[in-house]
Amino acid sequence: MTIYYPNGQPYRKKGEETPHEDQRQVTYGHRGMTLEEDLNVSNQYYLHSDQAVIYKKPTPVQIVHVDYPRRSAAKITEAYFRKASTTDYNGVFKGKYVDFEAKETTHANYIPLKNFHEHQVTHMDRIRRHGGIGFIIVKFKKSNEVFLLDASVLSECWRASLKHGGRKSMPRTLFLKKGHLIPQHFMPRLDYLRVVRDVYFN
Amino acid sequence: MTIYYPNGQPYRKKGEETPHEDQRQVTYGHRGMTLEEDLNVSNQYYLHSDQAVIYKKPTPVQIVHVDYPRRSAAKITEAYFRKASTTDYNGVFKGKYVDFEAKETTHANYIPLKNFHEHQVTHMDRIRRHGGIGFIIVKFKKSNEVFLLDASVLSECWRASLKHGGRKSMPRTLFLKKGHLIPQHFMPRLDYLRVVRDVYFN
Numbered sequence: 001m002t003i004y005y006p007n008g009q010p011y012r013k014k015g016e017e018t019p020h021e022d023q024r025q026v027t028y029g030h031r032g033m034t035l036e037e038d039l040n041v042s043n044q045y046y047l048h049s050d051q052a053v054i055y056k057k058p059t060p061v062q063i064v065h066v067d068y069p070r071r072s073a074a075k076i077t078e079a080y081f082r083k084a085s086t087t088d089y090n091g092v093f094k095g096k097y098v099d100f101e102a103k104e105t106t107h108a109n110y111i112p113l114k115n116f117h118e119h120q121v122t123h124m125d126r127i128r129r130h131g132g133i134g135f136i137i138v139k140f141k142k143s144n145e146v147f148l149l150d151a152s153v154l155s156e157c158w159r160a161s162l163k164h165g166g167r168k169s170m171p172r173t174l175f176l177k178k179g180h181l182i183p184q185h186f187m188p189r190l191d192y193l194r195v196v197r198d199v200y201f202n
Numbered sequence: 203m204t205i206y207y208p209n210g211q212p213y214r215k216k217g218e219e220t221p222h223e224d225q226r227q228v229t230y231g232h233r234g235m236t237l238e239e240d241l242n243v244s245n246q247y248y249l250h251s252d253q254a255v256i257y258k259k260p261t262p263v264q265i266v267h268v269d270y271p272r273r274s275a276a277k278i279t280e281a282y283f284r285k286a287s288t289t290d291y292n293g294v295f296k297g298k299y300v301d302f303e304a305k306e307t308t309h310a311n312y313i314p315l316k317n318f319h320e321h322q323v324t325h326m327d328r329i330r331r332h333g334g335i336g337f338i339i340v341k342f343k344k345s346n347e348v349f350l351l352d353a354s355v356l357s358e359c360w361r362a363s364l365k366h367g368g369r370k371s372m373p374r375t376l377f378l379k380k381g382h383l384i385p386q387h388f389m390p391r392l393d394y395l396r397v398v399r400d401v402y403f404n
Contacts, residue, residue, distance in 0.1 A: 047328075050328075050331070052332065053325070053328045053329055053332055053334070055287070055288055057259050057260060058259060058260045058261065058262040058263065058284075058286075059260065059263070059265075060260040061260065061261070061263050061265075061278065061281070063261075063263075073282055073283070074282070074283055075280065075281075075282060076263065076278065076280070076281040076282065076283070077279060077280065078277065078278070078279065079263070079277075079278040079281055080275055080276070080277060080278065081275070081276060081278070082260075084260075085257070086257055090292065090293075091292075091299070092299035092301070092329055092332045092333065092334040093332065094332070094333065095298070095299070095332065095333025095334070096297070096299065096333075097293070097294035097297070097298065097299040097300075097334075098299075099294070123255070126249075126252075126255045127255055127294055129252070130254065130255055130294045130295065130296070130297065131294065131296060131297025131298075132255070132294040132297070132299075
């Protein structure tokens with residue numbers, strides 16, 4: 001039996017292995033729903049209500065060994081997680097290419113920049129240069145606030161962080177000032193496309 | 203030592219396992235280059251020459267078991283290949299969302315429709331409805347011709363094939379009539395974006 005903390009996270013003994021996010025069971029109700037789960041059900045809602053076609057990309061895996069048993073499915077017996085060279089989500093909305101990365105933070109007042117990778121920042125710079133829409137979605141778990149922030153702001157913070165004494169995180173106040181709070185409903189759970197419509201289409 | 207047939211395919215003894223495409227080694231020179239390899243190097247060329255941002259999605263894998271050894275990388279010890287719910291390639295070109303699937307055929311005069319899946323056809327229908335550009339790239343290996351064909355034509359053939367006595371393949375003559383031959387150079391190896399520019403932008 002799994003015991004849960006009040007925040008919805010499962011209790012684990014010290015040294016016990018943490019399952020990878022792809023294996024994790026969906027927890028009861030909305031409690032403990034991860035940002036990824038919320039986005040996946042929202043994207044399904046957008047797909048089925050024919051508003052947009054946006055998917056999460058599969059987790060990149062380096063396959064080393066595969067068994068091919070007769071009469072049954074090929075079984076991968078050795079593989080490793082690879083770092084993604086792009087962001088996790090992309091698709092099309094009102095004829096425009098949409099591309100984003102989603103992250104949660106447990107810190108009340110900031111998100112460390114190490115949640116993102118340099119090649120993701122480069123990727124989103126390219127997307128914007130080619131006329132696509134690029135942004136990040138960040139959830140502050142303590143306050144349950146989810147923000148959308150244009151990728152150009154991430155890019156600025158990233159460049160500033162590389163300078164001597166540069167700040168290595170993005171403060172919540174920056175999201176309040178330059179970002180957009182995403183409305184949370186029953187369906188879609190995270191209505192980020194409403195924000196995209198208001199911010200990028202006029 | 204691997205022995206190669208004149209067509210560039212490796213010789214294997216009967217019963218010997220065929221490696222999955224993700225494991226296959228790149229063969230010498232251009233001989234035996236798969237369509238996927240040609241597209242990957244072309245996409246890298248487009249990326250580095252700043253013409254477009256288009257990637258192949260990772261192979262979708264259902265992860266069943268992961269070992270977390272201390273002091274080393276997480277090792278996936280049981281996983282299976284999943285069917286993709288979308289197409290393999292997408293990205294942004296001149297502000298437009300671009301989405302396609304690529305297939306090879308060894309038949310000189312047709313490609314069987316079973317190379318595509320119903321959900322891929324549905325996906326490309328959605329893409330077009332939302333203002334994206336959707337197409338297929340098909341390589342006829344015998345003649346070394348590579349064609350781009352709008353997804354609407356695939357969709358028509360698919361619907362026709364479901365009728366009683368409907369044709370279950372797409373003939374090469376259809377590609378000659380409604381498709382566009384993709385120029386092959388040294389760089390980019392398959393200049394499909396030149397065709398996209400001519401066909402979808404004016």
